[in-house]
Amino acid sequence: MLIRTGxxxxxxxxxxxxxxxxxxxxxxxMPDDFLAGPLDADRSTLWSRRLTTAVTPGLFVAEDAATLAGFVYLAPTDDGRVLVDNMHARPGSLGRGIGSRLxxxxxxxAATEFPGRPVYLEVLRDNVAAIAFYxxxxxxxxxxxxxxxxAGFELPEYEYTWEPGGFDRL
Structure with a gap:
């Protein structure tokens, strides 16, 4: 598996x-009508807007036999932290180490580009598998x-944080 900058x-x-x-x-x-409805267009618009340059620092993709197996996207925030904004592996591929490597x-x-800054993410409270992973x-x-x-709905979520210097204990 190849991990490269996206x-x-x-x-x-x-x-x-x-x-x-x-x-x-x-x-x-999430609401069924959202997942079955506008999600395709919503995600397409989001990623087209985010990825306007040839290479995007903070975006890493995992490829397996030239197929996109997963990705992680991080960005600095105004409060001095770094947000893991998205991390996903292809459905059906969980347990293969894609998420861990990404x-x-x-x-x-984050440690190299933004030394001394904590890294955090937000995860839906009901996403118990992701919570266990983190x-x-x-x-x-x-x-x-x-x-x-x-899209007009609200869901409970948790925030998880990794303090600077704690990344090497993964």
Missing amino acids: GAADAQEIAALHTASWRATYAGI FERGLAW ERRGGRRTDARIGRFD
């Missing part, structure tokens, strides 16, 4: 994988709140 040429494949991942992972968690690559990038990797729950989605 960019604009990956936008449509990332959007399709993101859509498939949300539909598989969030069935019964997550480690993302944390290494806790096994040393994530510390630092907040619980209601996440608001542009």
Whole structure:
């Protein structure tokens, strides 16, 4: 499996994988009409807008036999932290180490590009598999709140944080 920096040429494949991942992972968690409806166009617009340059620092993709197997996207935030904004593996490929390798690559990038900054992410409270994944990797729950989605619904979520210097203990 190859992990490489992603960019604009990956936008449509990332959007399709993101859509498939949300539909598989969030069935019964997010509203059915959202998952079955505008999600394709929503994710396509999001990734086309985000990936406007050939190479996007903070975006890493996993390829398996030239097929997109997963991706992670990180970005610095105004509050001095680095957000793991998205991380997804192709549905049906869980347990193959794709998420672990992507997550480690993302944390290494954050430590190099933004030394001394904590890394955090937000995860839906009902996504118990992801929560277990993050806790096994040393994530510390630092907040619980209601996440608001542009599509007009709200869901409870947790925030997990990795402090600077703690990345090497994964």
